[in-house]
Ligand SMILES: *[C@@H]1O[C@H](CO)[C@@H](O)[C@H](O)[C@H]1NC(C)=O
Ligand SMILES: *[C@@H]1O[C@H](CO)[C@@H](O)[C@H](O)[C@H]1NC(C)=O
Ligand SMILES: *[C@@H]1O[C@H](CO)[C@@H](O)[C@H](O)[C@H]1NC(C)=O
Ligand SMILES: *[C@@H]1O[C@H](CO)[C@@H](O)[C@H](O)[C@H]1NC(C)=O
Ligand SMILES: *[C@@H]1O[C@H](CO)[C@@H](O)[C@H](O)[C@H]1NC(C)=O
């Protein structure tokens with residue numbers, strides 16, 4: 001357009017004047033490259049290679065265009081506010097890709113007032129191409145109940161559950177779960193049998209299913225064998241208690257004995273060899289002594305004391 005016959009300096013003048021006016025910003029920065037979208041289980045992320053400007057912080061802004069904008073809104077683009085002037089080279093576009101139609105996405109780099117041209121996806125993205133991974137599952141047998149815990153993959157996901165008695169693959173039971181709870185109750189089942197479970201996800205919005213998870217099998221315990229186990233454990237516990245308790249009681253009684261009624265060292269004059277001469281120790285003295293030290297007495301001893309007290313008052 002600028003190359004033609006005529007005054008070269010005039011053309012130079014025109015070119016240096018007109019060309020920069022083609023874009024609102026000076027396009028000195030290279031546009032972001034390698035723009036790709038990674039989509040797994042209906043979560044979509046746009047990524048690109050960084051634009052490196054030594055000593056500068058490059059910021060990126062992302063916009064998208066759905067079918068509506070392309071055909072009915074003058075090919076307009078919608079900025080993604082969470083991904084405006086960001087410094088990372090990734091944008092979560094899950095919320096913006098809200099219909100199963102082809103989307104276009106573009107990224108621009110900025111340093112200060114300098115902006116780059118837009119870099120655009122090479123191929124339009126449709127969310128029906130998302131990679132659906134098999135769900136993680138955990139099979140549980142609780143008494144006679146067969147349960148399965150499912151990975152929470154978000155509200156778009158339903159689960160097709162298949163379960164069967166191991167060795168009877170011909171009679172497979174099916175179950176469909178639309179809303180995830182902590183654990184899904186599959187069935188009340190026979191004890192002492194192996195049950196197997198496998199699950200796939202289904203996303204209605206794109207009419208697609210994941211592959212099935214690995215088959216997980218579990219043995220449903222026989223309630224009788226559970227009872228035997230419980231009995232054995234209880235018995236072991238009882239034996240332990242029977243051995244340990246008397247020892248504990250003996251130990252505790254010893255402790256109380258020593259702290260309550262310490263052995264009293266009597267003066268030599270009061271020491272006597274015969275236990276029957278205990279009465280030399282006057283009853284009142286003994287009673288006083290015991291009051292202060294919380295001593296346990298046998299009923300006979302109490303009776304003896306009472307007799308002695310009564311006698312001494314009478315005197
Ligand atoms: C784009 O990706 C290719 C391979 O992953 C890499 O070799 C190339 O350097 C990237 N381009 C930029 C501008 O980073
Ligand atoms: C599309 O552009 C035309 C002309 O540029 C304009 O008349 C029309 O109002 C625009 N429509 C929308 C939806 O912006
Ligand atoms: C991406 O956005 C979706 C929808 O807002 C959200 O559920 C998801 O957790 C986000 N993922 C990450 C890695 O931020
Ligand atoms: C996704 O949808 C498009 C139509 O919008 C269709 O042509 C394409 O086959 C679909 N792809 C998958 C994997 O379902
Ligand atoms: C979903 O896809 C199956 C084939 O995989 C097709 O038979 C069925 O009609 C589709 N359902 C809808 C609602 O598009």
Ligand SMILES: *[C@@H]1O[C@H](CO)[C@@H](O)[C@H](O)[C@H]1NC(C)=O
Nearest residue numbers: 130131132133134210211212
């Ligand atoms: C699903 O299973 C088939 C056959 O085993 C395999 O070829 C395919 O790659 C699997 N798809 C996914 C998404 O893992």
